[in-house]
Amino acid sequence: MTATSQKNWTGDPAQLLRVGEGFRLHDVDPAATPGYEGGKSAAKADLADGAEQFDELQERLFAQSRLDDGAPSLLLVLQAMDSAGKGGIVRHVIGATDPQGVHLKAFKKPTPEELAHDFLWRIEREVPEAGYIGVFDRSHYEDVLIGRVRQLAPPDEIERRYEAIVDFEQRLTDRGVHIVKVMLHISSDEQKARLGERLERPDKHWKYNPGDVDERQLWPAYMDAYQTVFDRTSTANAPWFVVPANAKWYARLAVQALLLDALERIDPQWPAADFDVEAEKARLAAT
């Protein structure tokens, strides 16, 4: 049973959420739950079921790579406005599987060393090796999002980056990295409520950054920058998915479904032994 064959899904999120021809971010309702008819409590049970499938597929993916350096890997790219729930995805979706098979990287403001290189230099170093599930919490897309909105590079450099990204992701695909790019989409009002909660609760103060309000004031410019990202970089081999994220439970379930879909297409298999099983049984028995 695949995640999306569960009874509460009435449509395939890998189709419904995919950024295709003519996609307009402006038309996406951040409060919607496309393709899912269950509510929050049904989603909890479905997430738990999905976690078991995810865990088994992860183990197979990892196992398959142990004897084959060229085996596939999976890369989840997460982008979003602040407080949209990237951390919750990592914790509740990715956290459901063996951390030994996960390569997680949170990209922060570039260091001087990173800035001295091409913007993809620090990204390339974190691409998951064969068998791993990689997660980018922010990514090279920051360089055409905040990079564009804040004019951190000249316009022609920003322009150059879209194509550089498409080429880069094609190279990754060619060597077996399956890429799933997700934008978690919340409304401006929802962000306001979430930032407000961080200010109300002393145990959440550490998650609050005054800079978040500065970026918030540029909301329309960010939405435009995302639209351009989708127009320029949603490709057949590395598509974007826009996941409505006002309902955290929906966003988690949908991202899990997208990962399960990718893993099922990879269809990883237990590798055959590269030793003589019967001979090893005899050696072991003799000890």
Next chain:
Amino acid sequence: MTATSQKNWTGDPAQLLRVGEGFRLHDVDPAATPGYEGGKSAAKADLADGAEQFDELQERLFAQSRLDDGAPSLLLVLQAMDSAGKGGIVRHVIGATDPQGVHLKAFKKPTPEELAHDFLWRIEREVPEAGYIGVFDRSHYEDVLIGRVRQLAPPDEIERRYEAIVDFEQRLTDRGVHIVKVMLHISSDEQKARLGERLERPDKHWKYNPGDVDERQLWPAYMDAYQTVFDRTSTANAPWFVVPANAKWYARLAVQALLLDALERIDPQWPAADFDVEAEKARLAAT
């Protein structure tokens, strides 16, 4: 409530399992469950309870470090003979918390680059930063375990390493890294059964390595090398704990209890805001 105050613990594992003066590995029964009176199913419930405490303490530890580069971190060093269950500890104990606060490193056979440096060079680079829980799956102790048994370095170099390790760990402690060193102790018969199972099941073949039987044949030499490690490197600031591991459920519960004990001694606190909360509420409200 601390983990060890739960009703099924009759003694404190941080005391019972600690390597102290006069410790003899030979006297430890790998099938025992020191200090725990519940059985396998009680342990499952206790592990789930402990996971909640672990998760909250991890979040506090992480939060505390966000405004303080000198905040403490926690390092779990795992050593064991093959198939003793290191992977299960990572998956079921460490995997219960947010992967974003965990730094996991599995040390393999050193690369030529690593061999060109002092044996602690590759270790130092993986020490957890402030706020992180680090896990070493194998460690610098390999250099005095397989290093000694297989004579991978001259005797005087092996000899030098014990003191170098003690000095190194003292330096880490001094800068706020709390170190918990665990040897998972299984019996030779238990290992034989586990390796046998890997050979029986095609979905476990990838976990089997013919070299495991080679090492197995040197069991007494490894036990001697462990005893020397305990004699030379179990210090007040970085003690060893020997955890009987024939019962996987006990080993997981005990390692969780050791980590909870260390975290409770760190006693991490939510950090105070480094911004004016009321002013930020006003700024947010104005957006």
